[in-house]
Amino acid sequence: MLTTSLASLRLRNPVMSASGTFGSGWEGRTFADLSRVGALVSKTVTLRPRHGNPPPRIFETPAGMLNSIGLENKGVDWFLADTLPKMKSLGTTVIVNIGGEAIDEFVVLAERFSRAGVDALEVNLSCPNVQEGRLLFSTEPRLTEQAVAAVKRVATVPVFAKLSPNVTDITAIARAAEQGGADGITAINTLIGMAIDWRRRRPVLGRGIGGLSGPAIKPVALRMVWEIARVVKIPVLGVGGIRSAEDVLEFLCAGATAVQVGTAGFADPALMVRIVDELPSLLAAANVTLADVRGALHAAPAAAPAEGCARAGHERVRG
Ligand SMILES: Cc1cc2nc3c(=O)[nH]c(=O)nc-3n(C[C@H](O)[C@H](O)[C@H](O)COP(=O)(O)O)c2cc1C
Numbered sequence: 001m002l003t004t005s006l007a008s009l010r011l012r013n014p015v016m017s018a019s020g021t022f023g024s025g026w027e028g029r030t031f032a033d034l035s036r037v038g039a040l041v042s043k044t045v046t047l048r049p050r051h052g053n054p055p056p057r058i059f060e061t062p063a064g065m066l067n068s069i070g071l072e073n074k075g076v077d078w079f080l081a082d083t084l085p086k087m088k089s090l091g092t093t094v095i096v097n098i099g100g101e102a103i104d105e106f107v108v109l110a111e112r113f114s115r116a117g118v119d120a121l122e123v124n125l126s127c128p129n130v131q132e133g134r135l136l137f138s139t140e141p142r143l144t145e146q147a148v149a150a151v152k153r154v155a156t157v158p159v160f161a162k163l164s165p166n167v168t169d170i171t172a173i174a175r176a177a178e179q180g181g182a183d184g185i186t187a188i189n190t191l192i193g194m195a196i197d198w199r200r201r202r203p204v205l206g207r208g209i210g211g212l213s214g215p216a217i218k219p220v221a222l223r224m225v226w227e228i229a230r231v232v233k234i235p236v237l238g239v240g241g242i243r244s245a246e247d248v249l250e251f252l253c254a255g256a257t258a259v260q261v262g263t264a265g266f267a268d269p270a271l272m273v274r275i276v277d278e279l280p281s282l283l284a285a286a287n288v289t290l291a292d293v294r295g296a297l298h299a300a301p302a303a304a305p306a307e308g309c310a311r312a313g314h315e316r317v318r319g
Pocket residue numbers: 018019020021043044065067069071097124162188189190212213214215217239240241242260261262263264
């Protein structure tokens with residue numbers, strides 16, 4: 001009853017891990033039967049090994065956390081030899097998240113992982129493009145479209161474009177990803193934030209700023225998933241602050257086809273499987289199916305814009 005079609009993939013259920021928060025899944029295998037989750041998404045893999053940012057890299061905030069890991073990973077050669085076989089042995093759909101600083105890097109990664117038989121690729125567009133003054137791919141519709149189109153030209157598996165929320169209009173970026181041929185949109189990555197130690201007059205994180213995740217960002221993620229789902233025809237993978245089956249259904253209602261669990265999994269690595277267990281009874285208690293909920297958000301009342309929210313996009317709430 002939870003089976004979910006996502007592009008050409010058929011998932012056992014709509015619940016998957018969020019990149020970078022669950023390793024490759026291998027690390028979590030003793031906590032839960034991971035063959036029961038819809039899919040596992042790897043941490044971002046880059047062409048060459050990356051050392052990441054200076055410590056401290058993690059800081060707990062009210063209702064969330066800040067991280068500035070900086071895409072530390074051992075590179076594609078290591079991942080293919082060591083990690084991918086482990087991931088595949090876990091018995092569920094395998095999605096590999098790729099990152100690069102130039103389009104050529106994304107292309108090589110997409111070719112190599114397609115050949116290696118992953119089920120799908122997630123393209124982390126929150127990466128600086130060194131050829132364009134380190135502008136993030138995900139902050140410019142043109143760069144987003146170019147990166148996605150280049151990956152699509154070589155990929156033989158579905159390609160999901162993972163977007164950053166740190167933009168003025170997420171719908172323009174989502175449209176660009178769709179235009180580039182993406183098979184789905186993952187939204188959202190972390191929101192840029194900061195923590196300060198005023199006694200030392202220094203930022204807490206080694207890099208100064210970091211990405212905010214966890215329950216604190218759920219309302220932002222819901223809003224963006226809802227906005228994106230209204231303007232694209234491809235499926236949306238919702239992510240941001242999910243920690244319960246209730247949260248999952250809220251994202252599906254907003255228009256997501258599937259969801260990813262990130263920060264909440266640090267405190268409870270068995271959470272994804274528990275959510276999968278809880279979904280059927282939650283749906284049964286409301287006498288509905290997943291299909292009844294998905295994308296079924298009723299139009300919001302045609303109220304005056306909330307204070308400070310008078311931008312044009314909010315007019316579209318009606319109807
Ligand atoms: C410690 C940490 C590491 C992350 N690493 C990655 C990563 O390597 N690639 C990526 O696309 N997203 C990464 N993310 C973002 C998550 O996949 C997710 O989009 C974000 O945390 C929002 O979901 P959440 O609130 O459920 O954690 C990371 C998040 C955290 C907290």
